[in-house]
Amino acid sequence: MNLSFNSREALDYCITETSAQNVPPPYRGKVREVYELNSETLGIVVTDRISAFDYIMKQAIPFKGQILNQLAKFSFDKVNDIMPTHVIDVPHPNVTIGKKCDPIPIEVVMRRYLTGHAWRTYKSGLRTLCGVPLPEGMNEHDRFPEPILTPATKATEGHDEDISEAEILERGIVDESLWNQIKEKAFQLFKRGTEVAKSEGLILVDTKYEMGLYKGELTLIDEVHTTDSSRYFYLDGYEERQAAGAGQKQLSKEFLREWLMKHNFQGLDNQILPDLPDEFRMEVFQRYAELFKMLTGSAFEPSLQKNINSELERIFSRYN
Numbered sequence: 560m561n562l563s564f565n566s567r568e569a570l571d572y573c574i575t576e577t578s579a580q581n582v583p584p585p586y587r588g589k590v591r592e593v594y595e596l597n598s599e600t601l602g603i604v605v606t607d608r609i610s611a612f613d614y615i616m617k618q619a620i621p622f623k624g625q626i627l628n629q630l631a632k633f634s635f636d637k638v639n640d641i642m643p644t645h646v647i648d649v650p651h652p653n654v655t656i657g658k659k660c661d662p663i664p665i666e667v668v669m670r671r672y673l674t675g676h677a678w679r680t681y682k683s684g685l686r687t688l689c690g691v692p693l694p695e696g697m698n699e700h701d702r703f704p705e706p707i708l709t710p711a712t713k714a715t716e717g718h719d720e721d722i723s724e725a726e727i728l729e730r731g732i733v734d735e736s737l738w739n740q741i742k743e744k745a746f747q748l749f750k751r752g753t754e755v756a757k758s759e760g761l762i763l764v765d766t767k768y769e770m771g772l773y774k775g776e777l778t779l780i781d782e783v784h785t786t787d788s789s790r791y792f793y794l795d796g797y798e799e800r801q802a803a804g805a806g807q808k809q810l811s812k813e814f815l816r817e818w819l820m821k822h823n824f825q826g827l828d829n830q831i832l833p834d835l836p837d838e839f840r841m842e843v844f845q846r847y848a849e850l851f852k853m854l855t856g857s858a859f860e861p862s863l864q865k866n867i868n869s870e871l872e873r874i875f876s877r878y879n
């Protein structure tokens with residue numbers, strides 16, 4: 560089917576929620592719907608919902624779920640020699656069949672550049688982030704001498720909060736030997752993500768990993784090196800743009816965050832969540848598709864579907 564990506568028609572294909580029959584109702588995260596297919600297996604459906612500052616936007620982004628799920632599949636395949644991943648199969652553009660893990664309640668955030676939350680913190684005058692000292696005299700989007708690990712708690716309610724390594728251990732969120740393993744893997748994953756990005760003309764700015772235990776084994780879960788969990792810049796011209804103070808083009812959710820801040824929303828109390836205009840939704844889609852093309856080397860081909868629930872029922876029936 561011929562669908563121009565500029566076409567508003569794309570907006571009609573947004574998948575905002577699913578409800579497959581014959582399986583227990585899913586856990587609905589901000590973006591994913593997680594069906595428990597059996598005691599060891601999850602059916603994870605990536606919807607077109609988009610969140611920022613821990614709020615789900617009222618409008619979805621066309622084909623975002625497919626892009627994200629396929630980008631995650633691509634990137635999981637690039638790192639599965641570093642550690643086990645949760646992926647069992649990707650039987651549908653929006654679906655990953657995954658190992659059901661006990662999630663570790665820490666967002667494992669790695670950063671190489673002073674961008675986003677790190678920059679907002681730095682700009683406020685602070686010179687440590689999650690217990691990590693930050694060099695003086697840096698500008699937005701400057702590169703740190705080394706990658707840094709800046710974890711956040713994965714709060715079951717409310718906002719994620721920065722946490723230092725010392726506090727993770729003090730609070731006993733994970734024990735020291737597991738934490739050392741998590742840390743080692745995080746640095747290895749980030750190194751790999753940086754290399755993959757570089758070979759395609761991109762800079763991996765920062766990213767978030769989620770890990771869990773599957774039968775006692777540390778496993779990479781959720782998504783990896785996607786546009787939702789990571790920031791990327793173009794490698795070409797980065798130095799020149801920095802020298803000129805010209806900013807960097809955002810190929811990630813930071814684009815949405817910036818738009819929201821311009822519309823007086825950053826998730827604080829008493830702020831009103833703005834509606835996303837159709838043209839803006841299409842622009843977010845274009846940026847996600849652009850990153851997909853650069854990173855994977857193939858153009859994103861949307862799969863047009865209007866009845867995902869029956870597809871899910873068919874796929875899930877293989878696992879119960």
Ligand SMILES: Nc1ncnc2c1ncn2[C@@H]1O[C@H](COP(=O)(O)OP(=O)(O)OP(=O)(O)O)[C@@H](O)[C@H]1O
Pocket residue numbers: 587588589590591592593601603645657658659660661662714715769771780781782
């Ligand atoms: N293999 C896995 N085993 C167990 N849990 C997983 C696995 N993969 C992902 N998850 C969890 O499933 C949920 C995915 O949903 P989503 O990414 O939409 O959630 P979120 O909005 O990031 O977080 P929250 O759960 O706080 O809403 C997350 O809670 C994630 O930790």
Ligand SMILES: [Mg+2]
Pocket residue numbers: 588590781
């Ligand atoms: Mg998530």
